[in-house]
Each structure stands twice: as structure tokens, then as C-alpha cells.
Amino acid sequence: MSTQSLPSRAAVVIIGGGMAGLSCASSLAQQGVNDVVLLEAKTLAHAGASSFGESRMFREMYSDPVLCRLAQEANRLWREEEQRSGEILRQTHGLLFYGESWDEETIEGSIPGARRVMDDQGIPYEALTSQQIAERFPLKPRADFSGLFEPTAGAVRSDRVIAHWTRTARAAGHQLIEHCPVQAVDPSSGRVSLQSGEQIEADQV
Template sequence: MSPNTPETHYDVLIIGGGILGLASAYYATARGLKTLVVDQYGIGNDTNSSKGLERMFRLMQDNESEARLAEASLAIWTELQRASGKTLLASDDLIFFGHRDAPMTTEGNVQHIKHTMDSMGMPYEYLDSPAAIHKRFPMFNLAAMPDDYVGLVQAASASINVQEAARTFLFAARQTDLLHVLDKHAVIQVAPLKDQAGYTLLTEADGRSVTVHGKHLITCPGVWADSVLKGFGLKQAPGWKIWKMSYAYWPLKENPPKIPIWFEFGNIDASDQGTFYGFPPLDFSPDRHNMVKMSADYTYDTYDAPSAIQPGVNPRLMEELVAHLDQLIAPNAVDATQYQHAGTCLYSMSPDGKLVIGRIPTAPGQQSFHAGASMCVMESGRAFKYAPLFGRILVELAVDGHTRYQHDLDIFSSTRDGLFEPST
């Protein structure tokens, strides 16, 4: 055990030191609960889904529940930003654009998102043609956009500063003196205590074992979910996949046109192919100064288990990305063939592409739950924006057994069909 964790009994145990584990630690310690975070690769590791510099915050969603959750999350991000004095959100216009009747993708499609915004009375700007998109954002070449392209622009959007957000949760939790961290320890066994009195975790690091006990357990294990779920008699169903996503950064040319946060729904079949996105230049790291991150939101690298993941960016995907950007992005913005800092990051993709957050069922599909425990698994490439809210929800579910946000969480239910199987 590391020197700062001399104790073995906690109010709350958290498996996973990614953004959701840290947000949960922030809320647990704020409630005066002695809390332990355990991470197999260490907090701030470069392997998990929370690595990197930036994530999109958006209210534009393809359903009302997610839009309401995003609104609630924005309120907390804003408060955290004010209280910490740190820049957690860099506000900017976000444009969603693509075929008027594009099929659904894991991120929705233009029509569904427009419908949600309309039914909720949320303000946005509608660009009804490629010419209108090009006029508003000349960085998108008119000739590259099919005739049926339309766009939605919303100003209440932002690039989230990933590393600053993680530091802010961690710093605030540490300030309470209630946070302990077991870095680079893998949880190899989760065992409920008798009479539902809590949980015991067996952890291992370099051949050394440490056992800790807690009244409540929160699990945010990302793509390693099966390593934790087996302690609850569950495993992920075969439809669950790990998506390895490839991305890179492009240096901006001198005096480029304005670059918003953008997402293109260019898919014409029912796949995600044709979906691309990018960020404006951000000051989140000195070595990315005056560069923009751009990526495809589809992949050729899917895996059934973390042990199968092959390292490295996918050359075919990078070729397609460069070819697409070469057409789409104005030549006075970037040279699409000249990218740097190419990398990968992992999505934990559920069978239906939706998140899973809730209490942990006693059997697949059952409405009975393990006492005192909650989880967020299968974050499906979209949970960062919800981190402060989900941290709060995970603590409420594990400690109180219920959350005030339950109504909007039903679409993410941990008991919906096809998520889990019994583990043998």
C-alpha cells in the first residue's frame, strides 16, 4: 500500500481513476465520506478513455433526456469553473451538419437533434443549405458539401479541458483530507460482505496484495468492465465492443478562417462511416499551440476484450481522414496531408450505442440490485460531458440507493436487454 493509504476501511470504494471515478471521488468526499480510489494503471494514465486534451460539451442531443442531463451537467461545470478559477470549458459555437435525412449514428443525426431542440424550445441557428453553412463558416469548402447538407449551430457548447478537469476533481477531493488513492493496483476480486454490509476488494501490484473494505462501491472501469463485473456474477454480452479511435492534430496556417467545434453527419448508409469531427485551436497544452484536432467518428479496429487491443493508429482510417479533410477543409486553414501527434483512444461501446449508468443488477435484466453499489460502464464515447453530474449520480445511487435524476437515466438503464450475461 502506498504511504498515503495506511487504512483499510472506507465509506466509499471507487474502482477506476478515469474522469468518472475522479468526479465520484469529488462528490463522495464533499459529502464527508472517507473515500478510496483504486486504479490499475494510476490516475492520469495514458491507457484509459479519459486520456488526451479535449472533449466536446454539447446540449444538442438526439433525445430530451440526454439534453436535460447535459443542461444539468453544464450548470455544475460552470460552478466548478467559477469556484476553482480554472478554465474547464472553452466556450465556442458548435456546428452539426450533414445530410438532411442522414441515417442514425451513435451520435444521432441532424433531424433527430433538430427535433429534440424544437420540442425542448432550445435556441439554435438553422443553416438550410451548403451555401448557408459555407457563408457562416468559410472553413468548409462549398464544393465538398452535397446539395442536401444542412446545419445546426449552438453557442452553448464548449471544448472541455480534460486534464484541468481531472486535476480540479482530484484537488478538491484531496483538500478534504478524506481521499486516499491506491495507484497502480489492479482490483482482482470484488466480494460483497455478509448481510449486505459492504464490499471487500482484493488488489494486486507487483505481486503484492492489499485488501480493503468499504460500505459502498462505485465502479467506473471503462473498457475493463468485465474485470469488475465478474464479482457481481455478470459479464458483458457479446454485442459489447471496444472501439479503438484514431485522431491527429493539424498546424493552422497563418490567418485561418474561424474554426468552430464541428461534427459532420456525412454517412449515407446505416453505419457511422462518414462521421467526422474537429475542434478549434485550444490553449490546453503548449505543444499543441495553434493546432486543431480532427478525427473520424468511426473505426476499423473493434475488439472483444482489452487483451486483444493492438497498439497504433489505423493507416487506412488515417488515409480516409486525410482524403476527406483535403476536400472538406479550406486550404487556407490547414494542409490536410500534414498532421502531427497522431494517437488513439478507446470507446467502450454498448450493443445499442447508449451509455450504461445505474445500480448493479443481481442478474441480467433483473430489477433487483446489489446493495450499496453503482456503476458506469459502456460509456460509448460520450460520458465526459456528463462527468460532474454522473459523479454525483453514482454517489447518490451507491450511498442513498436512488438519485433525483432517475427519470432521465431510464434510457441508460443497467437492466435493459442485451447488456449482460451471467458470468460462469
């Protein structure tokens, strides 16, 4: 359990101290919302969390046009975040999507579907044959494979992003409380119950 004191009330309580929770805290700080408490069961962006590590992929290559537009909007917001932070938070090095060229959609989409959406939305890419993939990358794809290379894709430097958002939230006076696992949330009252038996109420959770 955290040794940091827990207030009985806050305007906003955020549950989780990974990239999603810290981005929420940072955004609230930029909007002038200072009465914020973030509760993290372990440590911020700990080794067992999906946010842990040096980088995470970003791309606009999707078969779903809605996801594609959301990714484009996210990239616009990333550019604004880099201007605010004065840091390079992303590295552009391109992304290869390759495999069988059938129209059946998988969880990652399909090559023909992604190509149609990228054509429709004007996103740059290169269409590659199996031989071209083998010549450019350390891969040995099957002869019937093809691929799409998105040159503007790359990696988000999640370690830098976490540090930037943490600084932003703390500078605004937010309380980022680690080792504070949540037991339950009552949506009607905004009451958050912790495993320690303590409670905190919020206008928004």
C-alpha cells in the same frame, strides 16, 4: 504495484482514476465524506484513458430529449464547479453537427431529430445549408448535406478538471492510490480484491 499503504477498510472505495472516478471523489469531498480510497490501475487520467488530454466536447444537441435534459443539467453543474474552483473549466466556441438530413437515428442522433428536440426545449441553434457550411467552415460538404450549429456548445478542459478534482479529493484526506489494479469485487460484502493479493472492505464501492 503502488508503494502507498492500503488500508484494510474505508467508507467508500472508488475504482478508476479518470474523470468519472475523480468527479465522484470530489463530490464526496464536497459532501464531507473523507474516508475514501480511490484505486487506479495505472496513473490518474493516464495516456491510455478516455480522460487523457486537453479537452472533451460538451453539447446539448441531442435527438433524445432525455439526453438533452441531462446535458442541460450537466451544464448547470459545470457552472457551479467553475464557481467553486475559481477557474475556467470549459470553453464555449460552438459545435457543428452536419450530414444527411434523414430521420433515421444513428449513434449520434439525426439532424431532424436534434432540431425537433432543441426547438421543444428552447436550445439556441442555427440551421445551415451545405453552401453556408462551406462558407463558414473549412469543409466541403456534399450538396445534399445540411447542418445545425449550436453556439453554446464547446469543450471541457479535461486537464484542468482532473487537476482541480485531484486537489479537492486530496485536500479532504482521500487516498488516491495509483498502480493498484483491482482483481475482483464482491458486491455482497463490499470486499475489493487487488491483483497483488491484498483486500480492502468498504461500505460502498
